[in-house]
Amino acid sequence: MDYIAVDIGASxxxxxxxxxxxxxxxxxxxxxxxxxxxxxKEGTDYWNFNNLVNEILDGLVKVKKKxxxxxxxxxxxxxxxxxxVNEKNYLLGDPISYRDxxxxxxxxDFSLKMSLENLYKKTGIQxxxxxxxxxxxxxxxxxxxxxxxxxxxxxLLGYIFxxxxxxxxxxxxxxxxxNLKSHKWDKDVLEVVGVEKDIFPPxxxxxxxxxxxxxxxxxKYDLPKVTFITVASHDTASAVVGTPGEGEEWAYISxxxxxxxxxxxxxxxxxxxxxxxxxxxEAGVQGTIRFLKNIMGMWLIQEVARMQDYKYSYAELxxxxxxxxxxxxxxxxxxxxxxxxxxxxEELQEYCYETNQKAPKTPGELxxxxxxxxxxxxxxxxxxxxxxxxxxxxxxxxVGGGSNNKLLNQxxxxxxxxxxxxxxxxxxxxxxxxxxxxxxxxxxxxxxAREDIxxxxxxxxxxxQFSLEIEEAIKGYKNFINKKQLV
Numbered sequence: 001m002d003y004i005a006v007d008i009g010a011s012x013x014x015x016x017x018x019x020x021x022x023x024x025x026x027x028x029x030x031x032x033x034x035x036x037x038x039x040x041k042e043g044t045d046y047w048n049f050n051n052l053v054n055e056i057l058d059g060l061v062k063v064k065k066k067x068x069x070x071x072x073x074x075x076x077x078x079x080x081x082x083x084x085v086n087e088k089n090y091l092l093g094d095p096i097s098y099r100d101x102x103x104x105x106x107x108x109d110f111s112l113k114m115s116l117e118n119l120y121k122k123t124g125i126q127x128x129x130x131x132x133x134x135x136x137x138x139x140x141x142x143x144x145x146x147x148x149x150x151x152x153x154x155x156l157l158g159y160i161f162x163x164x165x166x167x168x169x170x171x172x173x174x175x176x177x178x179n180l181k182s183h184k185w186d187k188d189v190l191e192v193v194g195v196e197k198d199i200f201p202p203x204x205x206x207x208x209x210x211x212x213x214x215x216x217x218x219x220k221y222d223l224p225k226v227t228f229i230t231v232a233s234h235d236t237a238s239a240v241v242g243t244p245g246e247g248e249e250w251a252y253i254s255x256x257x258x259x260x261x262x263x264x265x266x267x268x269x270x271x272x273x274x275x276x277x278x279x280x281x282e283a284g285v286q287g288t289i290r291f292l293k294n295i296m297g298m299w300l301i302q303e304v305a306r307m308q309d310y311k312y313s314y315a316e317l318x319x320x321x322x323x324x325x326x327x328x329x330x331x332x333x334x335x336x337x338x339x340x341x342x343x344x345x346e347e348l349q350e351y352c353y354e355t356n357q358k359a360p361k362t363p364g365e366l367x368x369x370x371x372x373x374x375x376x377x378x379x380x381x382x383x384x385x386x387x388x389x390x391x392x393x394x395x396x397x398x399v400g401g402g403s404n405n406k407l408l409n410q411x412x413x414x415x416x417x418x419x420x421x422x423x424x425x426x427x428x429x430x431x432x433x434x435x436x437x438x439x440x441x442x443x444x445x446x447x448x449a450r451e452d453i454x455x456x457x458x459x460x461x462x463x464x465q466f467s468l469e470i471e472e473a474i475k476g477y478k479n480f481i482n483k484k485q486l487v
Contacts, residue, residue: 002018002019002063003019003433005074005076005432006059006076006432007235008153010037011302014059015033016030016429017068017071031066034055047153060224068224069225073226075154075158075432076428077235078153078235081135081153083153084147084149085150092147103135106138107129107134122180123180125173126280132152132175141194147199150199151201162213164211168203168232169204170233170283170285170290173282180268184203185200207229207438229440232285234282236292238427238429238431239399240262241431241434242428242430242431243397243399244450245264245395246451248391249395251385253399253402255399255402255408257297257298259374260294261385262292273387280293291388293381298401303341304370307343320364324362324368326473327469328360328369329373332373348366348369379417394418395419396418397420398421399424399428412462413464417464419463421462424458
């Protein structure tokens with residue numbers, strides 16, 4: 001049987017094909033790739049949803065042209081963003097991007113209705129101004145009143161294709177609306193946000209058959225016979241499934257636009273220590289919890305590259321960074337000012353000026369600054385992770401597109417003083433495919449799937465090379481962060 005992973009990130013999407021018989025070798029084939037991004041329309045940042053639908057259809061046409069007449073398809077995307085659908089099944093405008101500034105002051109406003117500590121205790125979700133709960137808190141109430149359904153992006157795509165509406169749990173858990181203990185909608189949070197639970201389609205576990213595509217809705221497309229499966233639709237959840245961890249003493253960084261650092265645990269943790277460190281509890285596959293920290297990630301370097309009109313590739317930027325002196329400035333990569341600045345280069349430089357530090361100016365200096373501070377941030381959060389979970393982590397898996405960055409991988413191993421195993425790059429697509437195969441009885445457990453991954457993909461080991469220079473940099477970074485009282 002043939003399987004297609006539709007994997008859509010903030011900057012691009014693709015359709016990746018695998019045949020179950022050849023999955024033992026993981027001979028994945030990219031069939032279609034397309035650009036994605038939000039656009040400013042009259043001061044608001046929107047996703048082009050119709051473009052996502054059309055690109056997936058174009059990809060499925062290519063699937064059939066390759067001689068694949070029948071396949072399963074799973075969709076994963078980023079979390080928190082949603083579309084509103086009315087009673088006549090019309091989308092009430094393009095979904096707004098989580099990077100839009102409408103939630104800029106929402107934490108303070110929300111806290112007047114419910115304490116942020118109580119919100120965390122109830123949901124276990126880290127405080128990010130773009131969480132769905134906060135987006136809904138500031139949503140246009142007239143528009144919200146016209147809505148019959150609220151669907152997260154991958155569920156909205158599934159609904160368009162099949163006519164079946166569900167709310168997949170791994171993505172739903174990012175919304176900050178589910179109770180951490182009951183795994184159901186929290187009525188107190190919904191009341192503060194101003195929505196009824198009836199607006200959400202039924203919650204469903206990853207690995208459920210959603211339905212066949214509605215061929216009559218897309219008569220212009222020559223499509224194969226497609227059955228959609230609701231996978232772990234939050235891309236990080238799929239990436240964690242595709243992480244070849246073994247035992248319990250490992251952590252992961254899903255490295256892409258965001259760096260998601262965490263561990264898999266059986267039950268959520270919503271202690272004061274977890275709240276103070278701003279860790280999150282998101283649902284995983286087969287009853288697991290992804291206890292993790294959102295770190296700004298490759299977004300920083302992506303924006304630096306964009307500000308230079310992509311004159312340099314990411315590989316070239318890393319090469320230039322490797323020639324620069326280490327640890328020349330400290331920045332808090334998670335500062336909200338870096339979420340969606342007008343110009344990332346100027347924002348980084350202004351941050352350094354404000355904190356009386358030498359500002360990076362050349363492409364190599366900018367890249368060095370970003371990579372150094374990402375690695376330092378990883379060290380702090382890995383330490384927090386061990387303290388909060390009580391685990392002794394001996395291996396760090398870096399998966400996703402960022403696992404290609406050998407400079408940052410080795411720097412992370414050195415600064416965190418831990419063995420780093422990099423790969424697979426296609427962890428999200430592999431995780432998407434694995435859930436499809438589990439759903440169709442190819443595998444029984446995550447452990448079996450991960451064993452096959454370990455035996456099937458090339459992984460690169462980075463051994464730590466700790467030094468006095470690194471030790472001093474860590475001390476300096478921690479003092480800087482504590483002095484600035486930054487999260």
